[in-house]
Amino acid sequence: MKRFAYDSPNDAIAALAAPLAPVDVQHDCRDLLGRVLACSIVADRDHPAADVSAMDGYALAMRRPANSGEIHCNEEIPVTGESIPGSPPPDFSDFGVIRIFTGGMVPAGCDRVIQREYTIESTGGDSMPLGTVRWRAEAKLTQPAANIRGRGENIEAGEEALPPGVVVRAPQVAAIASFGVESASVRRRVRIAIITTGDELGRIDSPTNETLPPWKIRNSNAHALRAIVTPRPYVNPPTMLHAPDEPEQLKQVVSDAVADHDIVLLTGGVSMGDHDYVPKVVSEIGAQTVFHKLPLRPGKPILGALYHVPDSATAKPIIGLPGNPVSATMGAVRFALPLIDKLAGITHWEPNPPSIMLDEIGTKTLHLHWMRAVRMTGPGTAELVVGKGSGDLVSLGASDGFIEMPPTAHHPGPWPFFAW
Ligand code: AMP
Ligand code: MG
Numbered sequence: 001m002k003r004f005a006y007d008s009p010n011d012a013i014a015a016l017a018a019p020l021a022p023v024d025v026q027h028d029c030r031d032l033l034g035r036v037l038a039c040s041i042v043a044d045r046d047h048p049a050a051d052v053s054a055m056d057g058y059a060l061a062m063r064r065p066a067n068s069g070e071i072h073c074n075e076e077i078p079v080t081g082e083s084i085p086g087s088p089p090p091d092f093s094d095f096g097v098i099r100i101f102t103g104g105m106v107p108a109g110c111d112r113v114i115q116r117e118y119t120i121e122s123t124g125g126d127s128m129p130l131g132t133v134r135w136r137a138e139a140k141l142t143q144p145a146a147n148i149r150g151r152g153e154n155i156e157a158g159e160e161a162l163p164p165g166v167v168v169r170a171p172q173v174a175a176i177a178s179f180g181v182e183s184a185s186v187r188r189r190v191r192i193a194i195i196t197t198g199d200e201l202g203r204i205d206s207p208t209n210e211t212l213p214p215w216k217i218r219n220s221n222a223h224a225l226r227a228i229v230t231p232r233p234y235v236n237p238p239t240m241l242h243a244p245d246e247p248e249q250l251k252q253v254v255s256d257a258v259a260d261h262d263i264v265l266l267t268g269g270v271s272m273g274d275h276d277y278v279p280k281v282v283s284e285i286g287a288q289t290v291f292h293k294l295p296l297r298p299g300k301p302i303l304g305a306l307y308h309v310p311d312s313a314t315a316k317p318i319i320g321l322p323g324n325p326v327s328a329t330m331g332a333v334r335f336a337l338p339l340i341d342k343l344a345g346i347t348h349w350e351p352n353p354p355s356i357m358l359d360e361i362g363t364k365t366l367h368l369h370w371m372r373a374v375r376m377t378g379p380g381t382a383e384l385v386v387g388k389g390s391g392d393l394v395s396l397g398a399s400d401g402f403i404e405m406p407p408t409a410h411h412p413g414p415w416p417f418f419a420w
Pocket of ligand 2: 197198199245268269275323
């Protein structure tokens with residue numbers, strides 16, 4: 001019999017993700033920053049809306065008499081008009097050139113812009129109030145269409161500027177503003193429940209500096225998991241819950257959480273101890289256990305389940321993370337974030353971590369996938385932060401994230417890097 005249902009974290013994540021559908025659509029959303037688009041954003045006009053100059057310089061038509069098909073240096077050419085951004089272009093006369101500024105509209109008939117650096121400008125007299133120019137030798141190199149951003153070269157009216165399934169961040173905001181979009185359909189925010197378990201924990205709502213007897217601990221996982229999910233702008237503030245190590249109460253908390261949320265994250269109670277009720281409770285509420293235990297350190301006892309909502313195509317992931325702070329935080333980043341992104345409706349939800357190289361590898365190898373805390377030492381390089389085990393949240397605080405090495409690996413990388 002296979003020891004583990006899945007050989008790798010990626011396979012386990014894929015199995016949980018497979019049946020997940022994006023959360024519902026919310027129409028006519030006006031405040032789009034941080035939201036996941038559920039529709040295309042369509043250009044309402046060509047971009048650029050006209051042929052515009054990409055340079056400060058002079059617009060001209062090579063075939064016109066003033067240029068007679070080629071650039072003649074030393075010839076004084078009158079400037080017959082100016083094209084200034086924000087104003088319609090002047091008419092273009094057969095004799096002369098148009099002074100044009102970056103973003104100014106290229107007058108009809110002009111076929112290129114010669115940049116200002118390639119000219120010698122003179123002030124004209126009363127008969128030529130805009131002055132004259134002569135071309136420098138470099139001007140001869142200016143090709144047809146040079147320095148002109150063609151109308152619609154970025155996109156034409158009616159084309160898709162942004163597809164559904166992208167998160168609206170600064171560049172998308174720019175596109176949305178550019179195409180006059182007032183409101184759009186987005187995915188509603190993902191609802192997350194975070195449940196801590198364990199009789200050793202102080203009350204979740206007690207002040208952080210509460211004094212505890214030595215047989216109690218502060219609930220750091222609640223804060224850490226909230227800190228992991230909250231920076232995602234497309235999630236609601238998570239619902240923070242706690243259950244004691246008592247199966248009936250835990251069952252109530254878990255089944256209520258599943259009813260009202262899209263994903264449920266638990267910490268603690270997932271191993272083989274006498275007080276570890278999470279696996280039993282998860283199956284008792286009718287969820288399907290997809291894996292329990294993975295070849296992973298830290299976090300080997302991790303549990304992944306799916307709750308299939310009756311009479312609906314909706315599936316909700318439940319992730320049972322071990323209580324140890326290092327397992328809980330690394331596990332949440334590794335397993336919960338991609339599933340949240342898929343639920344949020346993000347097309348490219350699959351983790352695509354950057355790679356880093358270790359400065360030194362150490363001597364040890366493991367027959368497990370190994371998540372190891374690291375601190376960045378330079379661009380693309382990091383050193384291991386060696387802690388005292390999966391309870392050592394003090395060492396964890398000195399790390400920038402973690403790498404994941406496959407079983408028996410023993411070389412400096414490159415390794416996928418998951419930043420905090
Ligand atoms: P468990 O997975 O329930 O066996 O918990 C393992 C260890 O993790 C416990 O002995 C605690 O020291 C620690 N632990 C469990 N839950 C939390 C929590 N919410 N915050 C901080 N530490 C925790
Ligand atoms: Mg426990």
